[in-house]
Amino acid sequence: MDLSNTENFSPITADLSDIIEVIDDDERSISSGEASDIETNIPPVPKPPSAPNETIYTIPKDVEDQYIRHTRAKREQKTPHQIYQACTTLIAHMKALGLDLPIFLDAVFWGNDEAIDDRDIQYERTVFLRSLELPRILENWRKPPRSSHSITRPAGGTKTMNSFAVDTVVDLAKGELSHLGPQLHLSTTDDVSPDKLTSINLVELEDLAKDHAPILWSFLKAVLDTGQGKKWRRVSASIAFTIISMISYTQSHHHNRLQKLLAVYMKFRGVSAKGFDTLHAMGLTMSHKWTCDAVERISSQCMSEVVAKMKQYPWLISYDNINIPFRVFSQRVDNRGEFGNGTAATVYIKRDAPKLPDGITQLLKETRAAGLQNPLTASDINDLASNSYPRIQEQMAYLVLRFLLDSPEFDFGTYKYRKSSSLRAPKAVDQLPTGDDHITLQYLLGTTNIAEASYEDNARLIDEWLSQLGWMTEAQKREFALAKLVFWCGDQLTVDRLRHLFIYRGSDDTSYDRMDYSVLLFGWFHLQMAYANSLHRQYLGTERGRGLQHAFDLLNRKGLTKVLTQGPFHHNLDEALRHVAEAHIREDWLEVAEVESLAELRSRPAEELKRLAMRVVKKRASSEALDKLDSKGAAGMDEELRQVIMWNRDVLQYLVLDAAVKSGDVGMMESMLPHLLYRFSGSGNSKYAIEVLELMQGLYREWPKDVADFARHHCWLVNTTGKPGKFCPVDMAQEHNIRDIKVTYRSQGPNIKWGYLKRLHPAIHVIRKVTEYIEKEFGTLVRGSKHTIPKAELDIEKLRGAYHETGLHSYKAGRRIKVEAERAEDYMTEGAIKLNQGKGSAKWNEGRNFERSDKERVEEDEDVEMAPRSPSPLMTLLFEMAEQREAGAEGEASTELL
Template sequence: MDALGPLLTTDTATDVRAESLTGFTFLELHARMSVVAPTLVQFMDSLPRRRSSPVITVTTISQLMYESNWSNNRLQKTFSIYFKFKGLTAKGFDVLHALGLVMSHSWISKAIRRMSRMTLDELRELVQKYPWVLTYDNVVILLKIFSQRLENLQKLTSGTAATAYLKPGATALPASANQDLKEQRAANLDSPITIRRVLDLAAVGNKKLRPYYAWLLLAALIHSPDFDLSTYKFKDHTLLQKPPPLNPLPIGKDAKSMQFLLSSVNQPEASYSDHVSLIDEWLKQLHMYGKQWVESIGREKVIAFIGDQLTVSRLRGLFFSFERLDFLLPIFGWLHFAMQAANSLHAQYLGRAKGHGFLASFTLLGRKGLHKTSTEGPFHAHLNEAIHHVGEAEFREIWRTVAAQSKATVEGLRSKTTSELVDLATRALSHHASSEALETKEFYTQFTRDLLPYLTLVAAIKDGDVGSLEALLPTFLFRFIGGGNNNYQEEALELLNGLNVDWPQNVADFVRQNCWLLTFTDNADNFVSFDQAQEHNIKDIKVTYKPPGPRGGWDYMRILHTAIPTIRTNVRF
């Protein structure tokens, strides 16, 4: 059994890192144990009444090794983190610890502190090597009281949580970008983007996006049950594939982002002074604060801060020397942008339960809770899903009309070649979703025309197509102006002004490539916006990994939150 020791021990300097906690598989350990102690492994494999299991064998041997020497605790450390954040109580830990399955409950408390410290130390090293951006948002947490007194009451607290994101393959901005950005901002202070320029950008963007709009109509046809794409003789033709992205983000190992949660603070982000204090706090946590760093950041750095509209509008008001934070690059998050676009469609096309519009469709589909917009709960996810369903139904109705004009049915369109189907989709776009359409169906024409940009926006975020996002900006600027959404009207205009007037080319490219979307996988269709990734982290802070006991106050959460990415990796292992 001494020969098995090296397989089940870990270096105490790195034992709570994600690589150590999850850097093995049971099959791999079983195979290595079979080489070192074949007789013991064969005996353990023969004990189960049913077929042998590498998991049972490795776990049993690990228990025996742990009982003989507490240093043989590789699996116990992994199991301890898993059970702790799956809700196991302290007494439950005592039972499993007695069985040799987990470490002690006191070890967990110390491990969380070490995990937090190691994570922050790693982040401080990485921000010196790779480009990074930062997001933060408010978090409201209810502090429960388990022994209520007049001086010890349950209360709702407000704080702020921040996350730093790094991309190893990103190209860092040169030190000169800071001064170039200041000079270009100053030079264009009295000459922002003009209405004519916005209209020109809208015309160019619509021309680029037209193939995507036509493809959305075509996809509704070929994926309908009546068409039955699986038996269509030209089903693999390239014309039936989605058009290539206008400007796709790269994928691969170096393109995957790394995220690190900073220590959350019990301070809201309500005022300008709050934001100044919060920025100081984040820089202090990154060890980028003090006289030397103040001068370096003020003269050589450009730091992108990403958040919702309220956050970035506050940051934009702090633009004026280092004390006035003109090294900031505030960027809105595309999740909140898409939410506002969906709410705008909802407000425009809600209609009545008996008539035309979303409400009639929601009633028919039995979708409850969508009659009124909300920023809480899963409302946006449900609304987005409903918009896609209603849009698909509308597109299929368009194809029924197109088929009828050819004296055919939707099923009869299977006789068409792929080029003929593409031509029909282009004609359908012109006749049913543009200014060329007949005025007799004005409502449905306008509805389809407004729906296509939203569906393209959602798809572009998922696919990492920043070119389509940029092309859509003028369209949604006009929508927000028409809908009276002053906040996001300003955000769309600020971004257009930055990309085309205020920012040097290298800064604009950095924003496109590193400040809009990110991915944690190698899949081309698995991108998310930065504010959506932050919302996932806030969910983990408020719900998934919220401390359940009486000592889960802000002092403990400040330590816990930086360890959440490692805990998440371990729990999902």
């Protein structure tokens, strides 16, 4: 190639003449930061898009390919040696012209004003910048290859290229962050709403980062990629977004979505104020002061929200006592630690419930007055029991069938008829619906330092809760009492004291003072506890017999000998009752089906197994079976087998009730009421016998249909998830909220007082939602949220082996229980006898047969507080007797669900 005459030299050949006219060096494209030499009839590459949906324009593929083909054609015409020779010639010519490579390259690439507009230089520059060789050239500048005769890599332009790369990435990242930052803003109006706080999941936030900061995202993902597989890639994406959020937050404190979420989360996961200072300095959370202020704003918003929803939907309320230790670090006369006794309350919003009709308060007064004159009789209760027992028996048979199907020996997974409809659960009597539309909303009220220690305390608590909900003045309260009904739910002690207040105030001046607006309902969770405790008392026995004490000793179950009201006693007792029940029922399957092992039943069709299950119930778990055994007389009596049959009947009904509660079958719960009355009457538990009687009296005598339907469908159970099988009693939900107050989201520090707790606790349902959101999005939800339940098969088989070895389930005429402590009383039968003899029910009816005022006597001066009318001598006597009875009885403590 002759380079002596540079003016006449042109690299443009005839075959590329069609491209010449599209070559240009437009200054506008240079000033935009783009290395493009394409003329205006082929649009230059524009700036990066400002929105995720904006399309980036690329150079037409056919034009770019022509540049590449041009270089390829020239390369194919030369051998490597020829290229080398051309290079040496070119370098020599440059030297002759007084140029070196830096000067030459600087002039070609926009460093010389005249060279910018030269058509030949424009073309060669464009060919170079669009060539496939450019990436390799840049890489070789940054990291030159070693020569074959040297072990040292040339320095090359490593420092310059690295510095250039860093500067370029920094510039690009800053530009991307300026676009991304506003997308991460969470306003002060949105950061108090749980829906707004959790409206975008982590994957969507990561997509925002990918769209608005693609280079920074790619850089972080590449650095975090350790090749550990798909799971790590998911984790690394969360880490990358967290890093980007921290960087964006340092640029502006308005880019704070993740910081606000993590601040609320950390506050209630035990992070101290000093820890907050550190995390805030790192850009990971908001400051501790902001968090405290935000929680108070959330709490205020929650109270406003619950008041608004109470106007829109039906609702109920529950409350229970709470004990909170307050610590101080420097004791003074006016600054001492204490163990505070207070009360926590929850409002439950039932969005799926129909609104009660207008005038329901007055109608309730009338039906109550009529119901007082028409109490339930023993005959009424016996009829209810007779009509409901077939439904209960059907559920008992299904539980017996499940015990067989779930046993490893039967191996249901390989059972030939496992898909038969005969193995399905019986249809629910009255099933509550599930789904998102039926989720119960919970709102905690401000915890107060009024203890539930007396009737006066409960009267103050009613005023406190209604005041927090907006009914503060006397006029507002009177108006409220004439237009609204309040369904109060709690444990037996709470409801009993409210009922005595209701009686004691029966002759007061206004509906509010008389509590005419109140409907009182006991909590089913505490009733289940009372049922389990009665089974414990009834069948404990001794270690030498075959009662519960024998099972506890055989299985080494500690802490179950004595009934306790605190700690995990109820949970442990419930598990033990189930295991003992299943061991007995498996043995009864062998006796009734006349087989040597449960595996032999695998050959029976599903329909036959269902019939056999009902036969097991009738022959080994019913009052009819007891009567049949009693008819054999003293010579034919088998007392030990009789006690097994009685145990099976009682424990299966306990399990039927528990299954109904968890599944939301309120019809089955209602069917159990007369049988529960028999049990509590027979076992001497007069408190729960009265509660069951009061509920039945309300359902069948005193409440209008709308009130009774609302009570059974919306005041017994709640479902905070909307999922099947996730129902729980209202009082259990209250215990869960108390656990959250005391343990899960507890407040720590020396300055925690009742006033702070009152302001804080309405925010807990938001805190709970944010916590679950963070732990779900970052994959930590499973840790500590539930524990693995060990399989009980070894325990059940150990018990079953002990029963089988002694022939406990085989009939033996004349077998006696020799130790009187081993003999269990028949609470069900004794309760039925007491009821039919009028014992207890007559006293109950006498205690509630009172006259109530229906007048509204209001002072003209609204600001004058009215003194209540003096109660009648009968009311005073009843109240004093109740106070004395409560003072002498041991208070019912709330169970700690830790």
